[in-house]
Amino acid sequence: MKKIWLGVACMLAVPIAHAQNYPAKPVRIITPFTAGSAIDTLARVLGQKLGDAWGQQVIIDNRIGANGIIGTEAAAKAAPDGYTVYLGNISTLAVNPHLYLKLPYDSIKDFAPVTMAATIPVVLVVHPSLPVKSVKELIALAKAHPGQLNYASGGTGSAQHLPMEMLRVEAGINIIHVPYKGLGPAFSDVLGGQVPMMFTGVSNVVPYMKTGRLRVLAIGSPKRSSTLPEVPTVAEAGVPGFDFDSWTGYLLPAGAPGNLIARLHADMTRTLTAPDIREKLNTLGFDLVGGTPEAMSTLIRNDIARFGKLIKAAGIRAE
Numbered sequence: 506m507k508k509i510w511l512g513v514a515c516m517l518a519v520p521i522a523h524a525q526n527y528p529a530k531p532v533r534i535i536t537p538f539t540a541g542s543a544i545d546t547l548a549r550v551l552g553q554k555l556g557d558a559w560g561q562q563v564i565i566d567n568r569i570g571a572n573g574i575i576g577t578e579a580a581a582k583a584a585p586d587g588y589t590v591y592l593g594n595i596s597t598l599a600v601n602p603h604l605y606l607k608l609p610y611d612s613i614k615d616f617a618p619v620t621m622a623a624t625i626p627v628v629l630v631v632h633p634s635l636p637v638k639s640v641k642e643l644i645a646l647a648k649a650h651p652g653q654l655n656y657a658s659g660g661t662g663s664a665q666h667l668p669m670e671m672l673r674v675e676a677g678i679n680i681i682h683v684p685y686k687g688l689g690p691a692f693s694d695v696l697g698g699q700v701p702m703m704f705t706g707v708s709n710v711v712p713y714m715k716t717g718r719l720r721v722l723a724i725g726s727p728k729r730s731s732t733l734p735e736v737p738t739v740a741e742a743g744v745p746g747f748d749f750d751s752w753t754g755y756l757l758p759a760g761a762p763g764n765l766i767a768r769l770h771a772d773m774t775r776t777l778t779a780p781d782i783r784e785k786l787n788t789l790g791f792d793l794v795g796g797t798p799e800a801m802s803t804l805i806r807n808d809i810a811r812f813g814k815l816i817k818a819a820g821i822r823a824e
Contacts, residue, residue, distance in 0.1 A: 525768075527587055527765065527768055528559050528561045528587065529561075530561065530588065531561055531562040531563070531564055531588075532555075532559070532564070532587070532590060533563075533564045533566050533589050533590070534548055534563060534564070534565050534591075534592055534755075535566045535576050535579055535580040535583075535589060535590070535592070536548045536565060536566070536567055536568070536576065536591075536592040537568050537573035537574075537575065537576025537577055537597055538567065538569065538576075538594075539567060539569050539687065539689075540567050542688065543625055543706050543708060543789075543790070543791075544592065544625075544753050545565065545567060546789065547622060547623055547753065547786065547791060548565050548592050549565055550785060550786060551622065551773075551776055551782065552564075552565055554776045554779060555772060555773070555776055558772060558775070559772070568580075572596070572601060572604070572660060572661070572662060572663075572823070573593075573594075573596055573597035573601065574601065574610075576591075577591070577593060577597045577601075577610050578609040578610050580593075580616075580756070580758065581609075581610040581611075581616065583758050584758065585617070585757055585758040585759065585761040585762075586761070586765075587765045587768075587769060589757075589758065590619070590755055590756070590757060590769070591756045591757070591758070592753060592755055593616070593753065593754065593756055594664070594751065594752060594753040594754075595664060595750075595751050595808060595812075596662055596663060596664055596667075596751075597612075598805050598808075598809075599612065599805060599808035599811075600662045600667065600812050602813075603809075603816040603817075603821075604661065604662045604821065604822070604823040605823050612805060613805065613806065613809075614759060615758065616756040616757070616758065616759055617756060617757045617760070617761045617766055618754065618755075618756050618798045618799075618801035618805065619754070619755040619756055619757060619766055619769050619770050619773060619798055619801070620754060620755055620769075620770050620773050620777070620795055620796055620797070620798065621752060621753075621796045621800070621801050622753050622754050622755055622773075622794065623752070623753055623777075623786065623791040623792060623793050623794055624726070624750040624751065624752045624753075624792045624794055625664070625752070625753070626706070626707045626724055626725065626726045626730045626732075626750060626751075626790065626792065627665070627668055627706055627707070627724070627725045627726075627749060627750070627751055628704065628705065628707055628710055628721050628723065628725065628733070628736065629643075629669075629672070629702070629721070629722045629723045629724075629725070629739065630695065630702065630703060630704075630705060630710050630714075630720065630721050630722065631643065631702040631719070631720050631722060632695060632698045632700075632702070632719065632720070633718070633719070633720055634698050635701040635720075637720075637722070638720065638722070639723075639742060640722050640723050640737075640739060640742035640743045640744065641742065641743040643722060644676045644678055647676075647678035647679065648677075648678055651678070652679045652680075653681075654680045654681065654702070655680070655681045655682075655683045655700050655701065656669050656680055656683065656700065656701070656702045656703050656704075657683050657684075657685060657692070657695050657700040657702075657703040658682065658683070658684055658685065658691055658703060659684075659687050659688035659689075660684050660685065660686065661682075661684050661821065661822070661823055662821065662823065663684075663688070664704075664706075664751035665691065665703055665704050666682065666684065666821075667812065667815065668704040668725045668749040669682070669703065669704050670682075670815065670819040670821060671747065671815055671819075672747070673819065674815065674819050676743075676744055683700050688705065688709075691703060691705075692705055692709060695719070696713060696719065704725060704749075706751070706790055707724070707732050707733060707790035708790030708791075711733070714733075721733065722736075722742065723737050723738060723739040723741070724737070724738050725738070725739055725747065725748070726738060726748070726749070726750050727740065727748045727750075730790075730792075731787065731792075732787070752794070752804070754794075754801050755769070755773055756801075757769070766798055770797070770798060773795075774795050777793050777794075777795045778795065
């Protein structure tokens, strides 16, 4: 009997020792977004800080393609030992389950949330050639010319597509979606006036807003941004209840031991609350969040339900 209990104690000690000694080698963070994108920037800034704290290299692994499915599947199938971390977002975890009949991952069953990282407020921008200076004027123009106004996005189900569809449904307007293969070309065409409007991240528009090359009408968040405090929310500007923030957070593959999740959560929380990191990322348009694994799990579940209703109401289909 003594030997049996000794064996059990040894088995229980393995994950505890693993968490205490973690990380003993480089850590890979998979992000299903292109290098240079907002989430990639976030991953690299936070990854550098984590690597410095750990004394280990943090490798950002950009696994792009198929609307984030390729990178998310790779993360879901990785060993749950803490050496593969996934930086997912609202599109991959809450939206894709409604766009695709068969996903090679389950947002709830295949991942163990660690902590929310940040929200990326999105703003409604128009090219100066469009004769509107407010959300109400845009809605009025769209109603006067149904089916004649286009908007750009980085693709179906993207963080640019969904808030505009939310606006279309809630304001009762008929506008046309022009999907691109990524945010870069979509934003370039709005900047050049080929497409008159889109939702995009705050950090993308500030330089062009100051020079008059883009006009910012409103922010999608339920509260104003500290980066653009003079810009009203969409809800304030005429669409009550409008609420869209693009969020991102860290997860491990399902099966990761609880003490390893706790260790990662503590380390990431210290990183997210470091004054130099907050100042740098706030300047880039991120609102750092943090929070418990349980809170992140609740957010994912709630947004899966919330965006399921929007996608159904808007008739959105994967391309």
